[in-house]
Amino acid sequence: MDVYSYLELVRERQPLVHHLTNWVTIYDCAQVVKSFGASPVMAHAPEEAAEMAGMAAALVLNIGTLTTGFIESMKLAALAANRRGIPVVLDACGAGSTPFRDQKCFELLDAARISIIKGNSSEIARIAGRDVRTRGVDATDVGGDLTEIAVGLATERNCTVVVTGREDIVADAGTTYTVRNGTEMMAHVVGTGCMAASVVGTFAGASPLELTAASAAGLSCFEIAAELAVKKSGGPATFKQNLFDCIFLLTRDEVSSMQRVTQ
Amino acid sequence: MDVYSYLELVRERQPLVHHLTNWVTIYDCAQVVKSFGASPVMAHAPEEAAEMAGMAAALVLNIGTLTTGFIESMKLAALAANRRGIPVVLDACGAGSTPFRDQKCFELLDAARISIIKGNSSEIARIAGRDVRTRGVDATDVGGDLTEIAVGLATERNCTVVVTGREDIVADAGTTYTVRNGTEMMAHVVGTGCMAASVVGTFAGASPLELTAASAAGLSCFEIAAELAVKKSGGPATFKQNLFDCIFLLTRDEVSSMQRVTQ
Amino acid sequence: MDVYSYLELVRERQPLVHHLTNWVTIYDCAQVVKSFGASPVMAHAPEEAAEMAGMAAALVLNIGTLTTGFIESMKLAALAANRRGIPVVLDACGAGSTPFRDQKCFELLDAARISIIKGNSSEIARIAGRDVRTRGVDATDVGGDLTEIAVGLATERNCTVVVTGREDIVADAGTTYTVRNGTEMMAHVVGTGCMAASVVGTFAGASPLELTAASAAGLSCFEIAAELAVKKSGGPATFKQNLFDCIFLLTRDEVSSMQRVTQ
Numbered sequence: 001m002d003v004y005s006y007l008e009l010v011r012e013r014q015p016l017v018h019h020l021t022n023w024v025t026i027y028d029c030a031q032v033v034k035s036f037g038a039s040p041v042m043a044h045a046p047e048e049a050a051e052m053a054g055m056a057a058a059l060v061l062n063i064g065t066l067t068t069g070f071i072e073s074m075k076l077a078a079l080a081a082n083r084r085g086i087p088v089v090l091d092a093c094g095a096g097s098t099p100f101r102d103q104k105c106f107e108l109l110d111a112a113r114i115s116i117i118k119g120n121s122s123e124i125a126r127i128a129g130r131d132v133r134t135r136g137v138d139a140t141d142v143g144g145d146l147t148e149i150a151v152g153l154a155t156e157r158n159c160t161v162v163v164t165g166r167e168d169i170v171a172d173a174g175t176t177y178t179v180r181n182g183t184e185m186m187a188h189v190v191g192t193g194c195m196a197a198s199v200v201g202t203f204a205g206a207s208p209l210e211l212t213a214a215s216a217a218g219l220s221c222f223e224i225a226a227e228l229a230v231k232k233s234g235g236p237a238t239f240k241q242n243l244f245d246c247i248f249l250l251t252r253d254e255v256s257s258m259q260r261v262t263q
Numbered sequence: 264m265d266v267y268s269y270l271e272l273v274r275e276r277q278p279l280v281h282h283l284t285n286w287v288t289i290y291d292c293a294q295v296v297k298s299f300g301a302s303p304v305m306a307h308a309p310e311e312a313a314e315m316a317g318m319a320a321a322l323v324l325n326i327g328t329l330t331t332g333f334i335e336s337m338k339l340a341a342l343a344a345n346r347r348g349i350p351v352v353l354d355a356c357g358a359g360s361t362p363f364r365d366q367k368c369f370e371l372l373d374a375a376r377i378s379i380i381k382g383n384s385s386e387i388a389r390i391a392g393r394d395v396r397t398r399g400v401d402a403t404d405v406g407g408d409l410t411e412i413a414v415g416l417a418t419e420r421n422c423t424v425v426v427t428g429r430e431d432i433v434a435d436a437g438t439t440y441t442v443r444n445g446t447e448m449m450a451h452v453v454g455t456g457c458m459a460a461s462v463v464g465t466f467a468g469a470s471p472l473e474l475t476a477a478s479a480a481g482l483s484c485f486e487i488a489a490e491l492a493v494k495k496s497g498g499p500a501t502f503k504q505n506l507f508d509c510i511f512l513l514t515r516d517e518v519s520s521m522q523r524v525t526q
Numbered sequence: 527m528d529v530y531s532y533l534e535l536v537r538e539r540q541p542l543v544h545h546l547t548n549w550v551t552i553y554d555c556a557q558v559v560k561s562f563g564a565s566p567v568m569a570h571a572p573e574e575a576a577e578m579a580g581m582a583a584a585l586v587l588n589i590g591t592l593t594t595g596f597i598e599s600m601k602l603a604a605l606a607a608n609r610r611g612i613p614v615v616l617d618a619c620g621a622g623s624t625p626f627r628d629q630k631c632f633e634l635l636d637a638a639r640i641s642i643i644k645g646n647s648s649e650i651a652r653i654a655g656r657d658v659r660t661r662g663v664d665a666t667d668v669g670g671d672l673t674e675i676a677v678g679l680a681t682e683r684n685c686t687v688v689v690t691g692r693e694d695i696v697a698d699a700g701t702t703y704t705v706r707n708g709t710e711m712m713a714h715v716v717g718t719g720c721m722a723a724s725v726v727g728t729f730a731g732a733s734p735l736e737l738t739a740a741s742a743a744g745l746s747c748f749e750i751a752a753e754l755a756v757k758k759s760g761g762p763a764t765f766k767q768n769l770f771d772c773i774f775l776l777t778r779d780e781v782s783s784m785q786r787v788t789q
Contacts, residue, residue: 016399024552024568026287030453035499040453041357041399042287045330048363055360055399067571094567097581100574136542136567136581188774190556190566235771236561245498248451279662289550293716298762303716304620304662305550308593311626318623318662508761511714 001177001263004255006203006217011037015057015205017198018081020044020074022064022093025191028240029062029198032222035247038202049073050080058205060198061114062091063104064137071104078112087115087204087211091197095119096126096134109157115211116204117153118162118197121146128153137193139165147176160212162219164196170216177216180260181223188236196222216261224258225250264440264526267518269466269480274300278320278468280461281344283307283337285327285356288454291503292325292461295485298510301465312336313343321468323461324377325354326367327400334367341375350378350467350474354460358382359389359397372420378474379467380416381425381460384409391416400456402428410439423475425482427459433479440479443523444486451499459485479524487521488513527703527789530781532729532743537563541583541731543724544607546570546600548590548619551717554766555586555724558748561773564728575599576606584731586724587640588617589630590663597630604638613641613730613737617723621645622652622660635683641737642730643679644688644723647672654679663719665691673702686738688745690722696742703742706786707749714762722748742787750784751776 016039021029026042033040043052046069053059059081061074081088090108094101105127108114117127120139125132128149132142142149146163150171154161163169168179186192196219203218204211228250229242279302284292289305296303306315309332316322322344324337344351353371357364368390371377380390383402388395391412395405405412409426413434417424426432431442449455459482466481467474491513492505542565547555552568559566569578572595579585585607587600607614616634620627631653634640643653646665651658654675658668668675672689676697680687689695694705712718722745729744730737754776755768 016401018399022568023286023549024556027290027453027553030287031500034451034453039399039401041360042285042328043357043361044328045363047331048361051361051363052399065568065570068573094569097567098569098574098577100571100577136544136565136578138565188560190553190560233771234768235774237557237767237770237774241500241504241767242497244500245496248498248500279664281662286549290553290716293550294763297714297716302662302664304623305548305591306620306624307591308626310594311624314624314626315662504763504767505760507763508759511761511763 001213001217001261003217003220003259003261004252006207006214007221007250007255009206010202013206014038015202016041016055017058017060017201017205018053018056019060020049020077021060021062024064025194028191028195031244032195032198033202035244036202044070044073046073046076049077053077053080054084056086058087058201060089060201061108062093062194062197063101064093064194066104071107074108075111082113087208088112089116089118089197089201089204090114091194092117092119092123092127093194094134094137095123096132097136102126114159116160116162116200116215118200120164120193124153124161124163125149151176160215162200162215164193168219170212172212175212175263178262179216179219181220181227183226183230185230185236185239186226189240220259220261221250221255224255227258228254264476264480264524266480266483266522266524267515269470269477270484270513270518272469273465276469277301278465279304279318280321280323280464280468281316281319282323283312283340284323284325287327288457291454291458294507295458295461296465298507299465307333307336309336309339312340316340316343317347319349321350321464323352323464324371325356325457325460326364327356327457329367334370337371338374345376350471351375352379352381352460352464352467353377354457355380355382355386355390356457357397357400358386359395360399365389377422379423379425379463379478381463383456384426384428387416387424387426388412414439423478425463425478427456431482433475435475438475438526441525442479442482444483444490446489446493448493448499448502449489452503483522483524484513484518487518490521491517527739527743527787529743529746529785529787530778532733532740533747533776533781535732536728539732540564541728542567542581543584543586543727543731544579544582545586546575546603547586547588550590551720554717554721557770558721558724559728561770562728570596570599572599572602575603579603579606580610582612584613584727586615586727587634588619588720588723589627590619590720592630597633600634601637608639613734614638615642615644615723615727615730616640617720618643618645618649618653619720620660620663621649622658623662628652640685642686642688642726642741644726646690646719650679650687650689651675677702686741688726688741690719694745696738698738701738701789704788705742705745707746707753709752709756711756711762711765712752715766746785746787747776747781750781753784754780
């Protein structure tokens with residue numbers, strides 16, 4: 001896979017990426033989109049969520065700090081996105097920690113067509129119907145083969161499934177990519193998971209006909225930047241700042257020489 | 264204009280700047296006020312929004328992630344600010360992107376006296392009644408002369424109008440300032456526009472009898488700090504951190520030698 | 527007091543710390559918990575607040591951007607925490623600035639058992655019934671002896687009271703600690719107060735049978751990291767980033783040689 005070609009499309013097309021996301025990492029979701037050269041917008045009022053999705057190239061839904069009303073706005077936005085045929089990413093943040101989160105994820109999946117479901121191992125396993133428990137928003141060990149779970153869910157829901165972790169799995173019914181970029185430091189920073197969903201949305205928005213490949217390419221770019229950033233960082237917070245800088249400055253040479261995506 | 268004298272007043276008077284703002288950049292709005300030596304407070308419950316405005320030296324309203332209920336709290340706060348005669352800044356964030364935003368801006372402008380309207384080119388043009396479209400929260404090209412639009416709106420609404428961009432225009436019915444400080448890097452950072460509104464509120468709170476001059480001075484200081492910060496930064500995120508540091512440390516010499524404000 | 531031993535327990539037990547907190551500093555509250563090696567989660571929907579508290583090792587309530595509905599979720603979470611016997615921290619952020627805040631603090635204190643009340647001098651004095659006024663969220667001078675006020679409130683409410691300031695006071699009915707670590711730079715950063723409450727929650731979650739000692743130890747660690755961070759920082763924003771890094775890297779030697787906690 002030529003990962004850089006997908007980044008190039010993001011920078012050329014500068015997709016507008018509409019978010020209904022959580023209040024913890026909302027800034028970082030916006031800044032990661034902007035650092036890649038695209039354009040973030042956040043708007044959740046029911047009176048405008050659909051219209052804003054109607055201007056966008058992709059929609060990212062993240063249930064990190066969900067409420068019932070917020071989920072209703074997500075449905076309006078997702079249906080508008082469906083009508084225009086733009087990709088919809090669902091970050092199933094915290095699925096498996098409370099029945100409320102699980103139920104609202106399933107509601108969203110049933111109410112609209114979700115193009116890409118993203119989560120960590122236990123979030124995805126829970127959405128795939130496994131009996132697992134997420135610890136707040138932190139992944140727990142999942143019995144069973146993750147690739148099998150991801151492909152099963154992708155096939156069932158006819159979508160792309162992204163499982164983040166030390167190795168990321170990006171699968172649809174026919175194709176599975178493994179992304180082996182990244183650094184352990186990402187796990188010490190609040191929000192790298194949410195940012196990953198926004199990155200996937202950004203790359204999907206720029207390459208809407210290749211959602212699975214674009215998702216894998218986006219994660220690879222994000223994590224290559226993380227590998228570059230960690231070298232000049234003293235800890236998790238300076239790492240996060242350098243991560244944004246490295247994303248902004250990412251070159252063709254860096255991506256080509258460092259990409260570790262296999263099919 | 265002696266820009267530094269306005270900064271000196273901010274540091275001396277340490278105005279309390281009350282915000283009802285958006286959830287994306289709320290931290291940066293608070294930190295920019297604090298970095299200038301003033302005191303931010305955020306409180307949006309309808310039960311206390313008016314009372315908090317009643318303690319403050321200025322009120323900043325930013326509709327970035329507006330909801331209907333939030334706008335009602337803004338009205339209560341703005342009316343309380345009006346009763347006490349403190350300046351009210353409206354950041355028309357995203358005006359022109361959806362009819363809902365436009366309508367809520369006009370509602371606020373009609374419900375209370377807004378002292379300063381701030382936006383990028385297409386936001387201001389929309390509030391001035393032009394048929395333009397904002398791309399999410401990003402400015403688009405506006406047909407027509409921006410200064411003319413700003414002066415027209417300032418005259419119509421009897422207020423100060425601030426248009427941010429490569430060059431900032433700060434106008435009331437009688438006077439127009441142009442601020443030519445800043446760096447292109449500001450456009451790659453989420454929140455510099457929102458921060459600009461908070462800066463304007465801070466300087467207006469310290470110099471309530473000279474809103475137009477104080478707004479221009481505030482933008483100049485903010486953007487001088489940006490010019491200093493970009494020199495030591497590797498990209499947009501380290502730039503933002505250095506921007507706060509440079510604001511905190513801004514000296515009379517730096518401001519005097521670098522200010523580019525013309526009337 | 528062997529401050530480091532409390533940090534060691536945090537790193538070993540990695541407590542899950544549930545927050546219902548404000549929208550300004552929510553990210554920093556999460557990141558400070560994570561930087562100490564523990565696990566933050568934020569969930570405020572009434573449908574899941576209790577259940578999330580039921581998985582956690584500690585609960586942190588912060589009323590910085592309170593609304594009536596949010597306080598109701600806090601009560602549900604606090605009652606669930608009480609049922610499980612985990613510590614509940616209340617950051618009385620802005621108490622003394624509006625009657626609404628005072629009233630909601632008292633409601634929370636009456637509705638559930640609060641283990642630790644944390645605030646700056648005027649917030650705590652107000653909760654202790656003194657006729658003082660907080661300036662937004664900034665402390666004002668309090669007539670009277672702070673230790674006396676803290677011990678009085680701790681005795682009345684049968685809890686631990688934490689008063690942050692140049693010197694921190696941590697008191698219950700029987701024991702008072704003074705923490706003399708920290709740096710003046712903390713006052714120039716939005717959110718250090720909120721972060722202190724999250725730190726207290728983290729240490730309390732790891733040492734639930736020693737709430738007062740654990741609170742003092744947590745503050746000492748947080749402020750030792752601040753002393754280390756300020757040396758390599760150019761201003762308030764780079765200081766905050768370095769603060770997280772220094773917390774993440776804090777060693778036994780640093781803590782042992784720098785701790786300034788007296789009983």
